[in-house]
Amino acid sequence: MTYRNGTYIAFDGLGQTDPILSDFKYYGAIQAWTANKNMDFKYVNSHDKTCAVRDSSLRTTLEARIRERQSNSKNMVVILSSDTRKTGSMLTYEIEKAVDYYKIPLIIAYVDYQVVAKPVKLSKYWPEALRSRIExxxxxxxxxxxxxxxILKSVEQFNVYNMPVTAMDNYSKADHRTFGTLGSAG
Structure with missing residues (x-):
């Protein structure tokens, strides 16, 4: 049995080769937090455990790397923005494999929100593969x-051995205060 200690990060590349024009920039932010010696943000990146691939790689190559990375992952951060496509991206494949085959808990991170109190109200962001699995x-x-x-709290808290209870879990007001996203009056 493989020890699963990595965090797999998924996002929609939006069919772009320039990372600034896609949701790759948010993955880049997570990498920057990890690289910053003045920040307490550490995690095991599943993407660093296998050979690198390019967006121009054959789909079969991309899928093989995804499976390899997910098989060693304890959880998956899914970055969603207003640009995330509902179908037709590799994100669909990543969600399908993570949930259906590898049974990885999902950490759904919304870039356009500072507080996530009622996840169902954000369903407009969900790719169809995520929507169907939540439903x-x-x-x-x-x-x-x-x-x-x-993100750090979620990565540390949830894994294949300690799953969220449902498909719609979210943090409390008190937790949002500790994240610095909700003032003391909120």
Whole structure:
């Protein structure tokens, strides 16, 4: 049995080769937090455990790397923005494999929100693969704002051995205060 200690990060590349024009920039932010010696943000990146691939790689090559990375992952951060496509991206494949085959808990991070109190109200962001798995209850997910503290807490808290209870879990007001996304009056 493989020890699963990595965090797999998924996002929609939006068919772009320039990372600034896609949701890759948010993955870049997570990498920057990790590289910054003045920030307490550490995680095991599943993408660093295998050979690199390019967006121009054959789909079969991309899928093989995804499977290899996910098989060693304890959880998956899914970055969602207003640009995330509902179908037709590799994100669909990543969600399908993570939930259906590898049984990885999802950490759904919304880049456009500082507080995630009612995840169902953010369903407009969900790719169809995520929507169907939330609706049928096969996904186990925590819904969070895309902030350093929320992502770090989720990555440390949820894994294949400690799943969110449902597909619609979210953090409390008190947790959002500790993330610095909700003032003391909120």
């Amino acid at each position: 049928n209850g096969t996904a186990k997910a925590i819904h969070i704002p895309f902030t350093k503290d929320a």
